[in-house]
Amino acid sequence: MKKTLSQIEAGRKAIIVDFAAHGRGSIPHYIIRLQEMGILKGEKVLMIRNAGIGPIEVAVKGTHLALGRGIASKIIVEEVKE
Amino acid sequence: MKKQITIALAGNANVGKSVIFNQLTGGNQIIGNWPGKTVEVAYGSIETKDVTAKVVDLPGIYSLSTYSEEELVTRQFIMEEKPDVVIVVVDAAHFYRNLFFLLQILEIQTKVVVALNQYDILEKDGYEIDTEKLEQILHAKVIKTIATKNVNLKGLFEVALKVAQNEINGSYLKYGKEVEERIEKLTAHIQGDFGVSKRFFAIKLLERDSEVEKLMNDENIIKLRDELAKELEDLHGENTQTIIIQERYALAERIIEKVLIKKKKALLDLSTKIDNVLLNPFFGFVFLFLILLFMFFVVFKLGSFLSDYLDSFFETFKTSFMSLNMPQYVKTFLWDGIVEGVIAAFGIVLPYIAPFYFLLAFLEDSGYLARIAFLTDVFMHRLGIHGKAFIPLIESFGCSVPAIMGTRVLERKRDRIITSILATLIPCSARSVIVFGLVAAFLGPLYAVGIYVLDFIFIFVVGLFLNRYIKGSATGLIMDMPRYRKPVLKVILKQTWIRLKEFFTFATPIIVVTNAIMEGLILLNLLPYLEILVKPLAIFLGLPALATLTLIFGVLRKELTLIMLATFYHTSNFLLVLTPKQIFIYGFVTMIYIPCIATIAMLKREFGTTTALLITIFEFIVAVILGGILNVVLRFI
Numbered sequence: 160m161k162k163t164l165s166q167i168e169a170g171r172k173a174i175i176v177d178f179a180a181h182g183r184g185s186i187p188h189y190i191i192r193l194q195e196m197g198i199l200k201g202e203k204v205l206m207i208r209n210a211g212i213g214p215i216e217v218a219v220k221g222t223h224l225a226l227g228r229g230i231a232s233k234i235i236v237e238e239v240k241e
Numbered sequence: 242m243k244k245q246i247t248i249a250l251a252g253n254a255n256v257g258k259s260v261i262f263n264q265l266t267g268g269n270q271i272i273g274n275w276p277g278k279t280v281e282v283a284y285g286s287i288e289t290k291d292v293t294a295k296v297v298d299l300p301g302i303y304s305l306s307t308y309s310e311e312e313l314v315t316r317q318f319i320m321e322e323k324p325d326v327v328i329v330v331v332d333a334a335h336f337y338r339n340l341f342f343l344l345q346i347l348e349i350q351t352k353v354v355v356a357l358n359q360y361d362i363l364e365k366d367g368y369e370i371d372t373e374k375l376e377q378i379l380h381a382k383v384i385k386t387i388a389t390k391n392v393n394l395k396g397l398f399e400v401a402l403k404v405a406q407n408e409i410n411g412s413y414l415k416y417g418k419e420v421e422e423r424i425e426k427l428t429a430h431i432q433g434d435f436g437v438s439k440r441f442f443a444i445k446l447l448e449r450d451s452e453v454e455k456l457m458n459d460e461n462i463i464k465l466r467d468e469l470a471k472e473l474e475d476l477h478g479e480n481t482q483t484i485i486i487q488e489r490y491a492l493a494e495r496i497i498e499k500v501l502i503k504k505k506k507a508l509l510d511l512s513t514k515i516d517n518v519l520l521n522p523f524f525g526f527v528f529l530f531l532i533l534l535f536m537f538f539v540v541f542k543l544g545s546f547l548s549d550y551l552d553s554f555f556e557t558f559k560t561s562f563m564s565l566n567m568p569q570y571v572k573t574f575l576w577d578g579i580v581e582g583v584i585a586a587f588g589i590v591l592p593y594i595a596p597f598y599f600l601l602a603f604l605e606d607s608g609y610l611a612r613i614a615f616l617t618d619v620f621m622h623r624l625g626i627h628g629k630a631f632i633p634l635i636e637s638f639g640c641s642v643p644a645i646m647g648t649r650v651l652e653r654k655r656d657r658i659i660t661s662i663l664a665t666l667i668p669c670s671a672r673s674v675i676v677f678g679l680v681a682a683f684l685g686p687l688y689a690v691g692i693y694v695l696d697f698i699f700i701f702v703v704g705l706f707l708n709r710y711i712k713g714s715a716t717g718l719i720m721d722m723p724r725y726r727k728p729v730l731k732v733i734l735k736q737t738w739i740r741l742k743e744f745f746t747f748a749t750p751i752i753v754v755t756n757a758i759m760e761g762l763i764l765l766n767l768l769p770y771l772e773i774l775v776k777p778l779a780i781f782l783g784l785p786a787l788a789t790l791t792l793i794f795g796v797l798r799k800e801l802t803l804i805m806l807a808t809f810y811h812t813s814n815f816l817l818v819l820t821p822k823q824i825f826i827y828g829f830v831t832m833i834y835i836p837c838i839a840t841i842a843m844l845k846r847e848f849g850t851t852t853a854l855l856i857t858i859f860e861f862i863v864a865v866i867l868g869g870i871l872n873v874v875l876r877f878i
Contacts, residue, residue, distance in 0.1 A: 224720070229715070
């Protein structure tokens with residue numbers, strides 16, 4: 160089931176599927192930055208912290224990243240069932 | 242003659258670059274602004290038997306794109322200054338992400354030595370890196386280091402010197418076939434010497450890097466780029482920027498598979514465990530509140546002690562100065578006009594801001610500052626900025642000047658302007674001196690708290706207003722969460738110095754000069770005229786004209802209002818000359834009515850004259866209106 164990253168509970172894993180409102184051509188700068196920080200399509204992330212409000216913390220590519228809720232809600236993911 | 246060699250240190254933020262820099266140069270360093278830019282670059286030097294090595298500590302970045310000024314500066318430095326060797330400092334414990342950056346530096350095809358730093362943490366995590374294999378893959382020397390314990394840094398330096406004198410190695414790492422073919426095609430068409438590899442330029446062109454496009458300035462190349470980029474985009478269904486990021490990470494992954502060896506199961510991550518408490522939605526804020534309270538308590542205790550100490554020191558100096566054989570007015574001008582300005586910087590403000598910035602740097606180096614940004618993000622979002630903006634706001638409790646400089650941690654100009662305006666409204670140490678010395682001393686501490694509360698409400702309202710009316714939408718937070726670590730004294734001192742230096746070199750001269758001008762006005766006996774001029778304002782605020790006149794001096798430095806009040810009225814018992822209501826209004830107005838001259842100059846430097854003037858006029862008008870309202874309201878209480 161597709162969700163946004165902001166909807167994933169702490170302790171769960173998810174795979175990044177897409178970025179909302181992102182087509183070809185010029186893409187928003189913050190998406191490039193996310194990708195440079197390792198938030199890429201197909202990447203598996205582990206949700207470390209998600210309190211329902213405020214930023215979230217994820218583990219990706221061996222590091223921890225804090226993302227604002229607005230940004231996290233633009234990242235489309237698929238939850239990984241384990 | 243000795244050989245001159247330039248060594249640059251590059252790497253992600255928080256990898257220990259500054260520790261390596263300090264250990265290598267032994268504190269023998271100058272921190273300077275990059276010419277024309279507002280990014281700090283530290284220079285130092287090392288002398289050996291036959292070489293003088295200049296070491297440059299570049300700002301910490303994650304990529305060589307154009308997202309931030311730091312990234313551009315690093316790129317320009319490597320391209321224009323052509324260091325003889327670049328030491329890429331890599332956080333071994335976060336090897337994957339760091340490889341992403343390292344691969345970009347290698348694309349430039351400059352001489353590189355890799356420092357695998359914090360290697361002990363990697364081992365604690367249960368891993369090992371096969372450095373020999375890594376050297377073969379990267380075609381570069383790799384040294385394991387533990388900077389905080391000074392392990393292998395001498396070896397690193399020696400290898401760097403050796404590499405600097407070797408011929409450059411032409412081999413490079415290849416990307417996937419489809420991308421690689423197009424890079425090669427584009428590279429073959431690039432002509433001219435840009436100081437770095439044509440391959441780097443070809444890749445940057447494919448990424449649609451506007452800076453490189455400007456340098457290239459060749460229509461045919463751009464046309465070819467467009468064709469090649471379109472081919473790639475059709476193949477992958479993605480933007481070329483994304484494709485190249487993916488390629489780099491894919492390459493990093495292949496390297497990791499070959500060189501990273503898992504030894505044993507990792508221990509539970511202590512940092513995450515600590516964060517379960519410190520980032521808890523309840524305890525997190527309690528702890529944040531306590532730590533800030535503790536900070537201000539320490540700063541004011543230590544500050545007032547140092548301030549008194551320096552005061553009495555200058556006082557004895559004054560006595561001997563005044564007994565010199567010179568005309569009285571010359572002595573008065575020299576002392577009150579010039580020396581007092583210097584004393585203000587060293588004797589009044591420094592004792593408060595130096596300990597403050599020291600503690601702030603301590604929090605920064607321990608990793609807690611990133612947690613503050615995390616905790617305050619929700620709240621800051623209401624004001625149209627994100628959590629990282631809380632850091633300069635905290636800084637401005639010390640002094641607004643370095644705080645405005647500190648807004649450079651924010652990526653966008655909109656965020657920087659909003660944060661800077663809010664920073665000018667935060668009670669800096671000088672304003673706190675007034676609130677403590679006037680309101681708390683004569684009306685009681687509760688009234689002082691009242692002023693702070695009113696100010697914070699005001700700041701919040703201004704934030705909401707700015708968020709609404711400054712064009713653009715709020716940016717989100719994207720921030721690395723570093724692990725907690727034991728702070729290193731040398732790094733803390735360097736950070737403290739960077740912030741203090743801004744105060745000294747930038748603010749102090751402005752304060753001294755304007756102070757001298759003001760003293761000239763007094764000596765020329767122009768004050769009575771000014772008194773008539775401020776009369777309407779005085780009636781509106783419900784203050785005596787003489788007291789209102791002292792507000793002018795607050796433009797120089799806020800705490801001077803209090804000093805002038807005592808000077809004009811020949812008493813420091815202000816209850817004799819002002820009613821309690823007037824004291825409260827006076828305290829409130831001085832808190833917000835205008836940024837001091839040094840802050841205005843800083844705003845001008847960062848955002849231009851118009852913005853600086855608009856902010857100043859806006860704050861003045863609002864403060865007068867609010868002061869007037871307070872005057873009316875207090876009559877009924």
